[in-house]
Amino acid sequence: MKINAPALAYAGCSTAGEITPRGLEEGQILALLLPSASFSVASTMVDSLSSSGMDRITDEVGALRRSLQGRVGYERTNTTFALCFIDGLSYAEEAVTSAIHWGLDDIPLIGGSAGDDLKFETTRLISNGRVTSDSAIIVLITTEIPFHVFKTDNFVPTDEKLVVTASDPDQRTVREFNATNAAEEYAASVGVIPQMLTPLSFASHPVVVKVGGEFYCRSIQKMHADGSLSFFCAIDDGVVLSIAQPKGMVESTRAALRDVEDRLGGIDMILGFDCVLRRLDARNRQVFREISELYKVNNVIGFGTYGEQYRSMHLNQTFTGIAFGERQAAE
Known part of the structure; x- marks a missing residue:
C-alpha cells in the first residue's frame, strides 16, 4: 500500500513489540491515521532531554496549547488529550512526564516510552522526517468523539x-x-x-x-x-x-476493558501502551494468546513499551490506553 500525502504530519517511535488488528505481534510497522474531519492535532519534539530544564518543557506545552487553540478557535479540556512518546533509555521519563502534566493543567496525558526489543541499546523517536534519541514528542489532540483515558495492572x-x-x-x-x-x-x-x-x-x-x-x-x-x-x-x-x-492478567484486563465500554457506551477503538514486561509475563504464564485475543476483539492497537505515562505518572508493568467511543453513541 502506498499513501501519497506529502503534507501529512506524523510522529512515532521504535518499540518492544506491537499491538496490531491481529493482536500481539513483533517486527511490524504500525500506523494509526486520525481523520482531519474528526481530529485537530498539534505536535512538537523536545530534544536533549538529559540536559533540558523542565521549565523549557512546560513552556513547549504552553506554546503547543496556543497553537492548537489558534487552529480550532477554542480550548476545552473535556475534548482534548495529549499523547507523548519518550526515549525509553533517557532516564528522564519521570521529570518529563511531570513537566508535561504541569503544562497541560486538566488535559489528560497518556503515552509510552520507546523500546528497542529488549536490546537496551538505543531507542528512536520519529517526527516529520526527523529521527532522534534523547527526545520526547508531545502530541495535543482535540476531538468531538468521546474518549476515556485509563490504566490497568495485575x-x-x-x-x-x-x-x-x-x-x-x-x-x-x-x-x-x-x-x-x-x-x-x-x-x-x-x-x-x-x-x-x-x-x-x-x-x-x-x-x-x-x-x-x-x-x-x-x-x-x-x-x-x-x-x-x-x-x-x-x-x-x-x-x-x-x-x-x-494476579490474573486476563481477568483484570478484561474487567478494565469492560468498565471502559460501559463508560463510553461502546468502544470504537483503543490506542494502547503495554509494558514489555506484561508481554513477557503473559508468555511465562501461558496466557499470551488470551491477552492477544482480548486486545483483538476490543480493537486495541499500540505498542510494547519500556514504560507508560499516565497523567502525571511514569509507570511500569501497566497497560495504559485511550479508548474512543462511537460518535452515534455520544449523540
Missing part, C-alpha cells in the same frame, strides 16, 4: 519489603537492598537463586512502591555482573519497595 503488594540502601539514581541502578547485594536479596525474596534471574523473573515478580495511598510498579530491567540491578523507573536510597504478587 499485581497486589505483599508484606515482603526491600529497602534501597545503596543506589545510583542517575543511572537507575540499585547496588543494595536491606544492606545486602541487590540481586541476592531480591532473589531470596522471590525464592530463586541469583544466577537464575532473567527478564522473565523480573516480569513475574515485580516490585511496587506506595505513592499517595496507591501502589505503582518499579520494574527491574536487568541484572549486572556485580549483582546490581537496573530499573525502568526512578529509584533512590531510602525507597521502600514491596514484592508484588501477580
